[in-house]
Amino acid sequence: MTEQVMAAIDGSQFSEGVSDYAAWASLALGAPLTFLHVNDNHLPPEERNLSGNLLAGGRERLLKEFAQLDEQRAKVAQEQGRLMIKAAIERAVEDGVRDPSGRQRNGTLVETLEELQGEIRLLVVGKRGETAHQNSGHLGSNLERVVRTLHRPILMVPHTYKAPEKVMLAFDGSKTTRKGVEMLAKSPLFEGIPVHVVIVGAETGDNRSQLDWALKALRDEGHEAEGAIRAGEVEATLHAYQEEHSIDLLVMGAYGHSHIRHLLVGSTTSEMLRKSHIPVLLLR
Template sequence: MSYVLCCVDGKNYSQSACDYAVMISNNMNLPLKFLNIIEHSSKVEKLNLSGNIKLGEKDDLLQEYTNEEATKSQCAIKTGKELLNTLKQKALQTCKNEITILQVHGDVIETILDFEKEISVLVIGIKSHEEHIIGENVKDIIRAIHKPVLLVNSEFIEPKKLLIAYNGSNESKKLLNETSKKPIFKNIKRDIVNINADKILSAKLLNEAKEIFAKQNIEVDTSVLSGEPKEAIYNYFEQNNCDILAMGAFGHSRLKEFIFGSFTSEMLRKIKKPILLFR
């Protein structure tokens, strides 16, 4: 059975992610699952086997490290369970559907991919303001999963306007089809923009996008933008008081991203409100 999956770690807007996940669960009439993943730490903070080590000291250091890791793991398990129970109680106040909680030990990417077939929408809290670096885990999740992903990077507000950046790519077309057929957001104004030096092609793409929503009896406003894409979309988003940005994600190879920079990564750094992505 499909459900809305909300991944939480207690650090990155988990409370806000909970609120958005509840809203989406209610809109789509789907169960809601909260997931906390306990990763095994690979960092060695106190262990140092360099230099002169006397007989038996190595075993002592290894035992110290093992004990330290066990303490960290127990603490993470306890904190994670408390977080899950807190969010469940919070969600029960407004969620109209079944709520479950789950704590898993393992790799973040692999764990989420294990649930991919059951996920309808994935909600994740992140830090994405300009002074922060987007974690590779987040980027890898977006690249790996082929479901809508809502990245929550601010306090919850009831969204009134959704801005969709549409360029005709497979990713953006899938996003339009998904968001038009399934009511991720209800009672929300939708603006669709396209940036292209060829105005005729831009108008064609916007009409294509408009028709996708028209099939579901959803009205949208469309606009052709000019200039550098990242700046044009950011300026439109800010000037028109948009609440959520939706777009296709990571359409280029990792090599091209390394050479030219990733449009997705740039938008994650600039936009200080939730972003809905589809790979």
């Protein structure tokens, strides 16, 4: 089974960004691209509860009307999804992707991705879904559950595409972020893109040794790489470095053993992800 770049699209303002970043990743990785739209046809519980105080005849009539509405909504959602996929495929073709494909599923996004994760090399998702307020900092419960559930790299993207020119890896020496360095070093996704490795912590011998290892691993694979050890609060320090060096893609381990761990464990997506205006690649 060929692993592919899979892009989850919906009716949100992030769908165009998802399409463009997915096309970029597909071309860079030389991997097939599939757009996925999932129809969740479950009605809100409160709509079901309206029949509770009705007499039997009225309840049966109302439930029949609900069933008809369910069917109509499912048909509309399916057609909307088909049109979204069609538009995303056309956009990807314009970006240079050969033969992108689309899939529609019924169910929940999380369960669908869990089922399909054996086919996924990289998942591309928007920062928020179509049900989240566009001005909200909330990432959406779907994305948080996806990050917890999926054991594949996840690229969370903003709604506007910009080709990445500088990458920053938030590095803490953990197993996950060491794997991240190795992945960055060898992946065609970052070929020709300078990599900044940043440790948030004290200038200690261990931190310096970890940083030197990471830089050597990257440079041995031909990358332009530089690093820094910065003291301070993790989120603020990483944001400051990002702005100072015009970083336009952040790579983080979803789990680690230092301060960075607390950004992602529990709430999972953290303030770092909530406030990010650039793509964030989460490694598992």
